[in-house]
Amino acid sequence: MLKTRNCGELRLTDAGRTVTLAGWLARRRDHGGLIFIDLRDRSGLVQVTADPTFADSYAAAERARSEYVLQVTGRVRPRPEGMVNPNLESGEIEVLAESIVLLNASRTPPIPLDDDGYKTDEITRLKYRYLDLRRERLQRNVILRHRTIKFMRDYLDRRGFLEIETPMLIKSTPEGARDYVVPSRLQHGKFYALPQSPQQLKQLLMVAGFEKYFQIARCMRDEDLRGDRQPEFTQLDLEMSFAGRDDILEVVEGLVTELVPAVVPHKRLFSPFPVMSYAEAMARYGTDKPDLRFGMEIVDVSAAVKGSDLGLVADALASGGSVKCIVAPGCASWSRRELDNLVELARAAGAKNLGTLGWTAGGLKGSLARQLRPEEAQEIARLCGAGEGDLACVVADKAAAACRALGALRLELRDRLRLAPPDLLAFGWVVDFPMFEWDEAEGRWNFMHHPFTSPKAEHLDLLESDPGKVMSEAYDLVCNGYELSSGSIRIHRRDVQERIFKCLGYGEEEVRERFGHMLDAFEYGAPPHGGMAPGVDRLVMLLADEPNIREVIAFPKTASAADVMFDAPSELEPRHLRELHIRVAE
RNA sequence: GGGGUCGUAGUUCAGUUGGUUAGAACGCCGGCCUGUCACGCCGGAGGUCGCGAGUUCGAGUCUCGUCGGCCCCGCCA
Numbered sequence: 137m138l139k140t141r142n143c144g145e146l147r148l149t150d151a152g153r154t155v156t157l158a159g160w161l162a163r164r165r166d167h168g169g170l171i172f173i174d175l176r177d178r179s180g181l182v183q184v185t186a187d188p189t190f191a192d193s194y195a196a197a198e199r200a201r202s203e204y205v206l207q208v209t210g211r212v213r214p215r216p217e218g219m220v221n222p223n224l225e226s227g228e229i230e231v232l233a234e235s236i237v238l239l240n241a242s243r244t245p246p247i248p249l250d251d252d253g254y255k256t257d258e259i260t261r262l263k264y265r266y267l268d269l270r271r272e273r274l275q276r277n278v279i280l281r282h283r284t285i286k287f288m289r290d291y292l293d294r295r296g297f298l299e300i301e302t303p304m305l306i307k308s309t310p311e312g313a314r315d316y317v318v319p320s321r322l323q324h325g326k327f328y329a330l331p332q333s334p335q336q337l338k339q340l341l342m343v344a345g346f347e348k349y350f351q352i353a354r355c356m357r358d359e360d361l362r363g364d365r366q367p368e369f370t371q372l373d374l375e376m377s378f379a380g381r382d383d384i385l386e387v388v389e390g391l392v393t394e395l396v397p398a399v400v401p402h403k404r405l406f407s408p409f410p411v412m413s414y415a416e417a418m419a420r421y422g423t424d425k426p427d428l429r430f431g432m433e434i435v436d437v438s439a440a441v442k443g444s445d446l447g448l449v450a451d452a453l454a455s456g457g458s459v460k461c462i463v464a465p466g467c468a469s470w471s472r473r474e475l476d477n478l479v480e481l482a483r484a485a486g487a488k489n490l491g492t493l494g495w496t497a498g499g500l501k502g503s504l505a506r507q508l509r510p511e512e513a514q515e516i517a518r519l520c521g522a523g524e525g526d527l528a529c530v531v532a533d534k535a536a537a538a539c540r541a542l543g544a545l546r547l548e549l550r551d552r553l554r555l556a557p558p559d560l561l562a563f564g565w566v567v568d569f570p571m572f573e574w575d576e577a578e579g580r581w582n583f584m585h586h587p588f589t590s591p592k593a594e595h596l597d598l599l600e601s602d603p604g605k606v607m608s609e610a611y612d613l614v615c616n617g618y619e620l621s622s623g624s625i626r627i628h629r630r631d632v633q634e635r636i637f638k639c640l641g642y643g644e645e646e647v648r649e650r651f652g653h654m655l656d657a658f659e660y661g662a663p664p665h666g667g668m669a670p671g672v673d674r675l676v677m678l679l680a681d682e683p684n685i686r687e688v689i690a691f692p693k694t695a696s697a698a699d700v701m702f703d704a705p706s707e708l709e710p711r712h713l714r715e716l717h718i719r720v721a722e
Numbered sequence: 723g724g725g726g727u728c729g730u731a732g733u734u735c736a737g738u739u740g741g742u743u744a745g746a747a748c749g750c751c752g753g754c755c756u757g758u759c760a761c762g763c764c765g766g767a768g769g770u771c772g773c774g775a776g777u778u779c780g781a782g783u784c785u786c787g788u789c790g791g792c793c794c795c796g797c798c799a
Contacts, residue, residue: 167762168755183759202749221759244750246732250760255734259791312799332799359798360723484725484795586799684792695792 138207138239144180146212148228155231156209157182158239160270161200162250171197173233175208178275183221183230184208196236203242203249203267209235258686262700265691277688281676283399285352288372288672291391297348297374302337304330304354309650312586313357316367319716330356333669335586336654338375339626342665343657350374352672358697363684364618364674367697375667381609381625384666385411385565388613388621392563392670400679405561409613413568418536422543424569427617428562430555434542437461437530440515446507448489452532460531460538463520464549467527468494468501475502481548482531487541491530495522504530547617556616561678563615571595571606572639580641585610587636588654589624590666596632603639613670615678623668630658 139158146155159177171186171194186197193210200206210233221227245267247256252273261268268274289299308315308329315329331337333355341349353373361367376384389409396403410428417426420433438458441449449459464470475492482490492502493513499505500513508516522528529545531538550556571591572581581603583589591599595606609625627633633655637647647655673685686692693699713720 163759165758165761166755167758170756170758172758172761174759181759185757187756216757219757219759224759227759244732248733248749257729257733257791260733309799313797335799357798360796362798363793365798583799588799694790696790698790 139177142179143175143177143182144225146182146226146229146231148214150212151214151229153212154210154234155212156207157184157231158205158207160242161202161204161206163202164197164200166198172230173197173200173206173208175206175231176270180225182226183215183224184210184233184236185230186233186236190232190234193233193236196238197233200236200238201242201244203245203270204238205240205242207235207237207239208233259694259700262692262694265701269690274687277676277680277682278690280399280680281672281688284395284676284679285372285672287395287398288350288352288391291394292348292350292374292387295348295387297350298346299351300341300346300349301351302331302334302341302353306331306337313359316356316358319718321716324717332357333371334373335588338373338667339588339654339662339665340657342375342377343660343662345377345663347377347663348375349667353669361693361695361697363686364677366673366685366689366692368693369685370672371669372672373667373669375665377663377665379625379664379666381567381611381666384623384625384668385611388623388668388670389563389565392613392675396561396679403559403561403679405563409563409565411565411567414566414570415568417566418539422539422541422546423617424566424612425614425617425619426543426564426566427547427550427556428564428614429557429560429616430550432462432464432546432549432555434539434546435461435463435520436535437516437519440519441508441512441532444508444512446532448491449532452534452538455534457532457534458538460533460535460542461516461520461528462542462546462549463522464527464529464553466525467549467553468496468525470494470527478529478545478548479503482529482541482545485541485544486537487531488533489531490541490545491532493528493530495524495526497524502527504528558681561615563613563620566612566614567610568592569608569610569612570604571608572603574604581639583636583640584608585622585624587640587651588626588633590627590632591636599635599639609666611668613668615675618674618678619671620674620678621668621670623666625664625666628658628662628664630655633658 139156141155141157143157143159157175159175162174162176162181165172169188173184173186174181175184186194188194208231210231212229212231215228215230246264247260247267249267249271253261253268253271305318305328308317308327313332315332318328318330320326320328334351334353338349351373353371354368355371356368358367393405393407396405414424417424422434436458438453441459442453444450452459479490491504493504493516494501495517516528520528529542531541569584571584573584575582585608590609592607592609598606611623612619613621627636637651673688676688677685680688682688691701698704
């Protein structure tokens, strides 16, 4: 090795030792007769002092510039009285350079590397990602990601899980997410698909008798990107045989509960995780991935206004809808402009309108102040616990639509009022999802999770008669408003699986061609099984307090799924295309 | 596919009602400086105002188009 020690680990106890370091020049302070160099490697920074006494090393220090790669040999010594830098872990000492070898020079970096990088043009950061990754924040994130994955492997190994790899070149399935597709050279006109997840493969591993499987699995989905969605991402994919829902939840909850204090000890979490049904989550938070870091739950205030002659309210109640409300604490005196903005937001989220009602010392404020009878306003206050200074946001609509709009509003208020405590990871379980949801566009039932999800046994009889009422054995892990993981107990019987495909409107021929291998497998002693697949990128993003998953992925893609460093995707040589039997249409 | 927003020096930004040679800070280059640590002081270089049309005597500024970034909706078995 070109180094005997790491820069960031040197301490006062090393004083007197001669060390050889190698790293990058983070900053240079040239005092004419004395040069200080902050030398950086993965472990951190240490100050190297170049003194003219060592003429060669001093000359090298004069020539060195930012991001030059240096090998420094010298003696560790305590800093002089009053020169300790308390902001630096190694700030009590410095290394007096006896020799400085220039291992490589560097052009001036196109982006600053000594800050957190949030303000720097992201496209330039990504183009020079290998430099961007040198910044301390990203080094920390990548290391945290490593520790997280290492913890997962160790934990699951302890619990008897086997890590098993599954193929990347598999078969396209038309439903679900769009596939990334790979042309076959050996078979004209045929294509592989990259896995959206190893779902079927891990179920087949259960049929194969491995009982407990996991994989740090790369998944590819050719869908539009978001701050929390990349075209390729990583899941901790796991599956267990002979397990019920609670067994799966126990494994994952145990993993996360032990992981957090191990890798981010400053973070807090609920233990045990709260469990709520899908219906409850929708009613209380207006979403199936509630942010449980704060309250502001949705309250039904229909009873308070049941006699109201207000158009929207009366219409909603007459047609079986409801009047729902959330309370924004201390916002009663918000300006017209701020309130209008909320109304706009609620409408964008699907509400017909948003009524506001604020309780101020000077009386009622807001759009509903004059439209409601005093006793109605008073009853609303009682039902939702609003007091002086508070603002009620009220939506009258079908219950689901009202909750959905207020759910969106709730997140907006969270951000405006900073309601989410920092360092809280509010994990929770959402269970009892419906099996199907009605697809308006296609005019048929579609699965909510995936077609291998088991219906609840007691709802099997409803499959054909009333699919909308069938609950599934699916469950989600949520955290701080993100869906961190989905899972389910799977179907392990051919007859049940066939009934599900039928409900989804798949023809027999189609089923045989696409899922015949699964159905066949279920006939050879498939054990009851289930599992889930936490999203590693999102989890690490939350652990690292990052605003998007690009910050915890070494080489992420832009919102248009481009890699600006490689300039991918790119066109292929005609020869290459011919070999693959592909002609690009104009 | 739709909506929002942004694009000016290497980076972060300013740029008035359309009007002289487009500015600042950081970074960079040169000089000075032996205790700095965001070192300091002096000097300097650095611009296809994303790109293309148009309006105008004149466009960083106005119009249209286009490309790209980010966020949101749709989409995400």
